[in-house]
Amino acid sequence: MIKGKGISKGVGFGKVLIVEKQDRKIKKEIAENIEKELQRFKIALEEVQKDIEETMEKSSGTEKEIMTAYLMLVQDPTLTIETENLIKNSKYNAEYATEEGFDKIVKMFEKIEDNYMAERARDIKDIKNKIIAKLFNEDNINLSQLPEKTIIVAKELTTSDTAKLDFKNVSGIITEIGGVNSHTAIMARTHSIPFITEIYKITEVFNDVEYIGMNGSNGEIYLNPSKDEENKLLEIQRKIFEENNELEKYKNIETITKDGFKVELLSNIGIPSDINKVLDCTAEGIGLFRTEFLYMDSKQMPTEEEQFFAYKEVAEKMQGKPVIIRTLDVGGDKEIKYLNLPKEENPFLGYRAIRLCLDNIEMFKIQIRAILKASAYGNVFIMIPMISSIEELRRTKEIVEQCKNELNEKNIPYKKDIKLGIMVEIPSTAIMAEKFAKECDFFSIGTNDLIQYTVAVERGNEKIAGLYSKYHPAVIKLIKCTIDGAHKEGIFCGMCGEVAGDSKFIPLLIGMGLDEFSMNSNKVLQTRKLITQLDRNECEKLVQEVINMTSSQEVKDRMEKFKK
Numbered sequence: 143m144i145k146g147k148g149i150s151k152g153v154g155f156g157k158v159l160i161v162e163k164q165d166r167k168i169k170k171e172i173a174e175n176i177e178k179e180l181q182r183f184k185i186a187l188e189e190v191q192k193d194i195e196e197t198m199e200k201s202s203g204t205e206k207e208i209m210t211a212y213l214m215l216v217q218d219p220t221l222t223i224e225t226e227n228l229i230k231n232s233k234y235n236a237e238y239a240t241e242e243g244f245d246k247i248v249k250m251f252e253k254i255e256d257n258y259m260a261e262r263a264r265d266i267k268d269i270k271n272k273i274i275a276k277l278f279n280e281d282n283i284n285l286s287q288l289p290e291k292t293i294i295v296a297k298e299l300t301t302s303d304t305a306k307l308d309f310k311n312v313s314g315i316i317t318e319i320g321g322v323n324s325h326t327a328i329m330a331r332t333h334s335i336p337f338i339t340e341i342y343k344i345t346e347v348f349n350d351v352e353y354i355g356m357n358g359s360n361g362e363i364y365l366n367p368s369k370d371e372e373n374k375l376l377e378i379q380r381k382i383f384e385e386n387n388e389l390e391k392y393k394n395i396e397t398i399t400k401d402g403f404k405v406e407l408l409s410n411i412g413i414p415s416d417i418n419k420v421l422d423c424t425a426e427g428i429g430l431f432r433t434e435f436l437y438m439d440s441k442q443m444p445t446e447e448e449q450f451f452a453y454k455e456v457a458e459k460m461q462g463k464p465v466i467i468r469t470l471d472v473g474g475d476k477e478i479k480y481l482n483l484p485k486e487e488n489p490f491l492g493y494r495a496i497r498l499c500l501d502n503i504e505m506f507k508i509q510i511r512a513i514l515k516a517s518a519y520g521n522v523f524i525m526i527p528m529i530s531s532i533e534e535l536r537r538t539k540e541i542v543e544q545c546k547n548e549l550n551e552k553n554i555p556y557k558k559d560i561k562l563g564i565m566v567e568i569p570s571t572a573i574m575a576e577k578f579a580k581e582c583d584f585f586s587i588g589t590n591d592l593i594q595y596t597v598a599v600e601r602g603n604e605k606i607a608g609l610y611s612k613y614h615p616a617v618i619k620l621i622k623c624t625i626d627g628a629h630k631e632g633i634f635c636g637m638c639g640e641v642a643g644d645s646k647f648i649p650l651l652i653g654m655g656l657d658e659f660s661m662n663s664n665k666v667l668q669t670r671k672l673i674t675q676l677d678r679n680e681c682e683k684l685v686q687e688v689i690n691m692t693s694s695q696e697v698k699d700r701m702e703k704f705k706k
């Protein structure tokens with residue numbers, strides 16, 4: 143047995159699939175064998191063509207049209223001649239020649255100020271990336287089509303890799319690097335997939351291992367488990383099933399404390415199909431729709447139409463219950479290859495979320511219009527991530543108004559009084575909450591980011607994970623300041639970071655008067671059970687004690703001792 147750190151609970155059994163990534167840095171090299179490089183390029187190009195043909199055969203409608211256009215493009219010799227010349231004449235390696243050759247064509251297209259040409263430039267970049275991925279042998283494992291009961295073993299699994307996973311066939315994830323608050327871990331928890339991290343020299347450890355049993359709660363991994371070990375894990379699995387069955391009675395009821403204080407209990411989702419879990423746990427709405435997964439799931443920017451259908455589907459299925467759609471929150475640990483964003487020294491402090499959207503207004507407006515249009519089909523709210531200054535909020539509101547006017551002109555229906563709120567996940571905004579509350583309709587506290595920015599500890603960095611403390615008195619004060627600021631101005635305050643579903647934290651949040659809790663669907667029923675057992679007066683007393691504490695440890699000890 144080996145032991146790591148469990149960051150998503152549950153028991154899993156399955157066959158090991160090692161996912162190895164190479165260093166994707168494209169180096170300029172002088173090729174010793176030009177013919178070999180030319181051959182490598184041609185094979186990669188043919189493989190990309192074959193992939194496009196296969197996707198074309200499986201698709202229909204608009205997707206088929208897009209794929210047909212792609213195929214014509216990839217078969218056009220003018221697209222590849224530059225790369226071939228760079229290999230023949232400059233003796234560059236295939237990877238570097240592809241990057242240079244294709245970029246030259248992209249730049250030519252980009253110079254022509256025409257929407258159609260700009261789209262083609264994007265397609266060419268996409269084809270270039272596909273060829274380079276083939277040259278790096280990156281896509282020899284298709285993560286979106288996995289054999290049944292697969293346990294993914296990888297040094298690190300990026301958020302976009304995880305978004306592609308064929309979740310129904312994944313029994314577990316094991317990595318060397320991974321943070322409890324990374325989006326990979328959040329997605330694993332959403333899909334109830336056990337996840338263990340901090341297994342060093344991981345590919346060596348699992349090299350000859352075929353079958354694994356794992357327990358995501360305590361981080362134990364059994365390599366080719368014996369019958370006894372398997373039985374021990376099966377027993378734990380049985381207990382989890384029993385606990386889940388016991389929670390069934392908390393379905394379809396309101397979430398009210400013992401002394402009659404009602405709160406909203408909502409779910410977080412990433413892609414429209416997550417809605418099934420939301421309906422199953424009878425959450426009272428969607429408090430966070432992380433739309434970036436729609437963008438990650440796609441090979442190119444989803445169109446306004448595609449986004450509209452995705453948001454409409456969710457709005458309709460929720461039948462009038464709130465659906466809070468968050469605008470694109472990309473950057474940080476969420477990468478979208480086709481956006482070709484420059485690498486940054488400090489991505490979490492960089493060009494991400496609303497900053498990127500306000501710098502790419504046309505792209506932003508596509509999403510806002512899609513959300514507005516979907517609002518005609520349900521109780522949709524708009525939520526803006528990573529707001530750090532009032533100017534960003536004001537600029538965003540102007541853009542939303544422009545989009546509304548565009549729809550008005552075309553007589554396209556939308557919810558005229560749609561509510562616009564912000565995520566409070568940056569300390570500057572939490573401190574200024576009262577001011578922000580005057581200019582928006584609601585708050586949702588994003589603790590995952592709020593903690594990292596308050597204590598200056600990157601959320602996915604396992605080396606300093608011990609310092610990433612939700613119990614830090616400064617974090618507690620900022621949460622309270624945000625809730626109080628909202629209430630002073632009469633707007634509601636929710637929370638959609640992981641803390642909202644943390645049983646130790648919930649009494650404190652009830653005591654502070656949080657109006658809405660949004661979390662992974664698999665946490666909803668246990669949270670409803672807990673809240674129904676709480677007394678708000680007792681929780682308020684807890685807040686009075688904790689708010690004046692000095693250290694994380696003190697806060698943690700007190701919250702762990704809190705008796706319902």
Ligand code: PEP
Binds near residue numbers: 432587589640
């Ligand atoms: C958060 O930061 O708490 C949050 C909910 O957003 P994300 O995890 O997607 O950054």
Ligand code: MG
Binds near residue numbers: 527567588590591
């Ligand atoms: Mg966030």
